[in-house]
Amino acid sequence: MVSAEERRTHPRYDIDWPVSIRPSDRARVFGGRGQNLSRCGALVALPLSIPIRPGQRMEVKLRASANPAMPEAPKDDTAEVRSASVVRVQRGTCFLDGLQLVGLEFED
DSSP, X not given: OOOHHHHOSSOOXXXXXXXXXXXXXXXXXXXXXXXXXXXXXXXXXXXXXXXXXXXXXXXXXXXXXXXXXXXXXXXXXEEEEEEEEEEEEEOSGGGGGTEEEEEEEEOO
């Protein structure tokens, strides 16, 4: 069996950046933390109170911090807004912390 790491086209980098998301069916913006990032997606931790489901489209605002281990990282604090689709929602072990991990695939 091939692991998820081996199937990835682009490398993922661990991050700890603030993120803002706005589901396409809502006007409200929610905050969370970026966990990892690649050229085509991200894993973000969001409060359980945010209704998220696979297939949902959203706008994601990443406030990046310089990261020397990540070649494509900005050299200073910048913000980038991307359209994304939810590919998975994990509520397992992070449930006790009041969080859900959301896998996003960037659309552009």
